[in-house]
Amino acid sequence: MYIKTLTVSELNGYIKKLVDNDFILGNSNVKGEISNFKLHSSGHIYFSIKDEYSKINCVMFRSSARNLKFMPENGMKVVVKGRVSVYEKDGAYQIYCNDIELDGVGELYMAFEKLKSKLQSQGLFEVTHKKEIPPYARKIGVVTSPTGAAVRDIINVAKRRNDAVVTFNISCFSSRNKC
Known part of the structure; x- marks a missing residue:
């Protein structure tokens, strides 16, 4: 049996076709906490969603971002709706979001805020310490x-x-x- 040698681009293209033709990956709802949020000057939104074990990068293009009912922020617990696909140039998969629904404040963000509040009550953020x-x-x-x-x-x-x-x-x- 002959196994063809692929270029990197051919391999990434092949993987993209496999992922794009999967029904579940094409219609995904994924729950997690927003981190690394970036609203680009183009109107596109770039961020990650994570849980305690994993993270996945997400992108929401301006055309979908215009329809959001709220502005996402780091620490928000959300459900993103969209499709998983491969960005061929980097060979990385990510979620291309059509919608984001608020699902509460994330536990990781709450833990961060609790620690911040504790340190603030100890006076560690006072101007005199700077x-x-x-x-x-x-x-x-x-x-x-x-x-x-x-x-x-x-x-x-x-x-x-x-x-x-x-x-x-x-x-x-x-x-x-x-x-």
Whole structure:
């Protein structure tokens, strides 16, 4: 049996056709909490919906967004109605939303607000605790994986943008001591 070698575009196109021809994926109602909400200047809306275990990206085009009865916000618990499809350029699937219905305030957002309220009652957001931001940072702290590229990227960009940057102390703090 001969198995054809596909280009990336051909594979993404094939997967898109499979997903687009599925009845359930073409008519989906998905419940979750809004995060990463962005109202683009074009009128399109980009966001994610999530539950405690997963997230999926969503897009609502201007033509559908015009019909919304409310403006979605981060933390809202919603039911999105639309179709799941593949954005071929990135090979990523997402929900193309036709409508969004409010389903209450999400538990994750409520937990965030509860923590924020607790910290506020302790006075941690008082203006007296705030310090003026210096024009140039003397020390920069980065919290990331010890094997990640983020630290190296920050060092390279800092050195490229400011000749005065010369030394770096890279420390690793871990409860597992695997640094």
